[in-house]
Each structure stands twice: as C-alpha cells, then as structure tokens.
Amino acid sequence: MARIVGGVAASHTPTIGFAYDQNKQDDPSWAPIFKAFEPVQQWFREKKPDAIVYIFNDHVTSFFFDHYSAFTLGIGEEYPVADEGGSPRALPPIKGDPKLAAHIAASLVTDEFDLSYFQDKPLDHGFFSPMSVLLDRDGEQWATRLVPLQVGVLQFPIPTAMRCYKLGKALRRAIESYPADISVAVVSTGGLSHQVHGEGAGFNNPAWDAQFLDAITDDPAALAEMTHAEYARLGGFEGAEVIMWLIMRGALSERVERVHSSYYLPSMTGIATLVLENEAAGPIPDGVHERHRERIAEQLRGIETMPGTYPFDIAASVKAYRINKYLHAMIDPAHRERFLADEEASLAGADLTDEERDLIRRRDWPGMIHYGVIFFMLEKLAAVTGISNLHVYAAMRGETLEDFLKTRNTQVIYSVAGKR
Numbered sequence: 022m023a024r025i026v027g028g029v030a031a032s033h034t035p036t037i038g039f040a041y042d043q044n045k046q047d048d049p050s051w052a053p054i055f056k057a058f059e060p061v062q063q064w065f066r067e068k069k070p071d072a073i074v075y076i077f078n079d080h081v082t083s084f085f086f087d088h089y090s091a092f093t094l095g096i097g098e099e100y101p102v103a104d105e106g107g108s109p110r111a112l113p114p115i116k117g118d119p120k121l122a123a124h125i126a127a128s129l130v131t132d133e134f135d136l137s138y139f140q141d142k143p144l145d146h147g148f149f150s151p152m153s154v155l156l157d158r159d160g161e162q163w164a165t166r167l168v169p170l171q172v173g174v175l176q177f178p179i180p181t182a183m184r185c186y187k188l189g190k191a192l193r194r195a196i197e198s199y200p201a202d203i204s205v206a207v208v209s210t211g212g213l214s215h216q217v218h219g220e221g222a223g224f225n226n227p228a229w230d231a232q233f234l235d236a237i238t239d240d241p242a243a244l245a246e247m248t249h250a251e252y253a254r255l256g257g258f259e260g261a262e263v264i265m266w267l268i269m270r271g272a273l274s275e276r277v278e279r280v281h282s283s284y285y286l287p288s289m290t291g292i293a294t295l296v297l298e299n300e301a302a303g304p305i306p307d308g309v310h311e312r313h314r315e316r317i318a319e320q321l322r323g324i325e326t327m328p329g330t331y332p333f334d335i336a337a338s339v340k341a342y343r344i345n346k347y348l349h350a351m352i353d354p355a356h357r358e359r360f361l362a363d364e365e366a367s368l369a370g371a372d373l374t375d376e377e378r379d380l381i382r383r384r385d386w387p388g389m390i391h392y393g394v395i396f397f398m399l400e401k402l403a404a405v406t407g408i409s410n411l412h413v414y415a416a417m418r419g420e421t422l423e424d425f426l427k428t429r430n431t432q433v434i435y436s437v438a439g440k441r
C-alpha cells in the first residue's frame with residue numbers, strides 16, 4: 022500500500038528559479054533562499070519519495086480562460102518546462118505517473134470531487150521554480166515521478182479554503198488506498214503574502230505570514246473557515262493562493278510534527294518553506310482501504326461483461342493520446358487539407374507509432390476502438406474522408422452497411438461533415 026512520507030509547502034515565486042539559473046547561491050541578497058531551501062532538499066534526499074503529488078497554480082501559461090477549471094489533475098507521462106514569454110528554462114522534463122494519477126482520480130471522484138484532467142501541457146514556474154532547487158536530478162532524470170494538481174485560483178469564483186482542506190482529506194484516502202507499495206510526498210505551493218496587481222502591488226505582511234505558518238501546522242481547521250477576502254486583506258490579493266496549502270495539510274494526520282520551516286522576504290513575495298511529518302498514528306486496518314477500493318470499482322462493475330463495450334478511461338486516454346490528438350486535429354481545415362492532399366506525408370510527419378499510422382491508413386474502425394481511440398475521433402475521420410457514421414457503425418460490428426441499415430427503423434445515412 023502507498024504511504025505518505027510527509028507534506029512540504031513552499032512559495033513558488035519566479036525569483037527562486039531566477040536565482041538558481043543565475044547561480045546566485047553566494048550572492049548575499051539571494052543566499053538566504055538557498056539556505057532556507059537546503060533542509061527541504063535534504064529531506065527529499067532522505068525520504069526519496071517514489072512520487073510527489075504537487076499542488077500548485079498555473080499562471081495563465083498552460084491554462085487560459087478559454088477553459089478554466091477548479092481542480093485539474095495531471096495524468097500524463099511527462100511534463101516539460103513552459104515558455105512564459107522568454108524561452109523555457111534549461112531543465113529536463115519530469116516524468117509523470119499515469120497509474121497513480123488514474124487511481125487518485127478514481128478515488129477523488131468516488132469521494133465526490135469531480136476533476137478535470139490534463140496531459141501534454143508544459144508546467145510553468147508554479148512547479149519548476151521551487152522544484153528546480155528542491156529536487157535532485159541525475160542528468161536528464163529527476164529524482165521522483167510527478168502527479169500535478171493544478172488549482173484554478175485566478176478567475177473567481179474559486180474553490181474555498183474549506184473545499185481545499187476537504188480535498189486534502191480525500192487525497193489522503195486516495196494515496197493511502199493505492200495498492201502499490203510506494204512512498205509519496207504531498208507538496209503544496211504558493212504564497213506567502215504578496216500582491217502583484219493594481220495600486221495594492223507590493224503589499225506584504227510578515228506578521229501574518231508567521232501566524233499562518235503556525236496555524237497551518239497546528240490549527241488548519243481554523244484557516245479553512247476563512248474567506249478569500251480575509252486571506253487577501255491579511256496576505257495580499259495574490260497571497261490568497263495559500264489556500265492551496267490546506268490541500269497538503271488535509272492529506273496529513275490531525276497532529277503533525279514541523280520538521281523544518283523558514284521565511285524570507287527579498288522582494289515582492291514572502292518566501293516560505295515548511296516540512297511536516299505525520300505524528301505516529303495507529304495503522305489503518307487493511308479492510309478500510311479495501312472497502313474504499315470496492316467503492317471506487319462500483320460504478321463500472323460488470324461493464325466487462327457487456328459485449329463490444331470499451332470504456333474510455335485515463336489509461337486509454339494516455340495510451341492513445343497521440344492518435345486521438347492527430348484525429349482531433351481534423352477539426353482544423355489546414356490539417357485535414359494536408360491529410361486529403363497527401364495522406365502518407367501527413368502520417369509520416371505526425372507524432373505517431375507505426376501501429377497507429379497503420380490503424381488510420383487501413384481505416385480500421387474496430388481496431389482503433391480496441392486501441393483506445395474514442396468514437397468521436399472516428400466520426401471526424403469519417404467526415405473528412407466522406408464516409409457516413411453508419412458505415413463506421415457497421416464496420417465496428419463487422420457487418421455490411423446494407424445489413425446494418427436493415428436493423429434500423431429508418432434507412433438514412435449521415436455524418437458530422439457540416440457543409441462538405
């Protein structure tokens with residue numbers, strides 16, 4: 022069974038990454054950051070977590086307002102560094118943990134925390150700023166795998182502090198019920214006090230920051246009661262992102278030991294670190310986690326006995342991501358024109374495996390479904406290639422169009438091809 026080795030919290034201001042990239046370790050203005058981060062780095066070295074669940078907010082880099090979600094779980098295989106306006110920092114991508122992510126997703130949804138899911142997106146300074154300093158790398162390989170949880174705290178209404186705290190408690194159940202024997206650290210970032218917009222820019226409140234560090238350790242339930250406005254008044258408007266720390270805190274036991282904490286205010290943002298470990302609690306009987314996994318399995322129980330039925334889940338989504346992405350691009354006129362003009366050239370230039378190219382080339386409709394392509398991509402490919410939905414349905418059933426149409430009340434054919 023997976024176990025939580027502790028909780029870490031840190032600010033994620035870009036100054037940390039900047040100081041690291043500019044080798045400012047010995048610069049008197051920046052040295053205190055590195056000094057404060059060192060024990061946390063050491064903690065990661067000692068605990069060697071197999072995975073970290075990392076709670077942060079993106080800064081309108083990879084998550085824009087065309088689709089903004091409250092809680093977005095990373096399910097992907099890898100996360101590269103985002104370009105935030107200059108160019109990406111020179112850091113290798115970090116490996117994800119799709120299996121752990123899939124379990125966490127299923128567990129949280131079972132506990133009524135419905136999520137969004139993402140993959141194929143780079144992460145901005147919300148992740149790479151503190152983690153470039155805290156996590157070791159061996160060449161291109163980071164010391165742990167990552168399951169990121171992006172919290173939409175920038176476009177109101179946003180989740181309440183209480184919702185974050187409750188999500189943390191559900192996250193604990195999710196991690197501890199994961200059947201693999203791995204160690205997991207829960208990391209939350211953001212804050213502390215700062216405001217970066219409007220006439221209020223430059224606001225800080227070190228006294229409140231100190232109080233917050235105490236309360237998150239010993240009295241998180243009180244912090245969970247506070248409103249966004251109360252957080253903003255005490256810690257600056259953008260400082261209110263510290264509600265994300267309550268997710269980490271909720272994932273720990275009621276009583277914790279504070280093994281490290283630091284605070285430094287160099288410029289705009291109070292830079293803090295915090296490491297908490299669970300105080301020894303009696304082991305939770307195996308039956309509790311088994312019961313929870315039973316509840317997780319309940320919704321799709323028996324689906325495997327339905328002939329010709331293939332639920333599109335996170336495992337399928339990750340496995341078939343490239344081919345689904347290629348077929349999804351059929352909604353772009355330029356992509357489909359290239360495909361129609363020279364299919365082989367389009368396939369050759371795409372990020373696809375030979376097996377995936379072949380499935381498309383042969384219009385292997387049932388094969389694509391078995392592989393993990395969702396039906397609605399077949400529908401798009403059919404529309405582009407002048408084939409009706411009914412052809413696809415018949416092919417998936419292994420029947421001729423004529424035979425399949427005989428099973429319908431009306432013998433009509435249609436597709437989603439629009440004006441074509």
Ligand code: FE2
Binds near residue numbers: 262
């Ligand atoms: Fe932030």
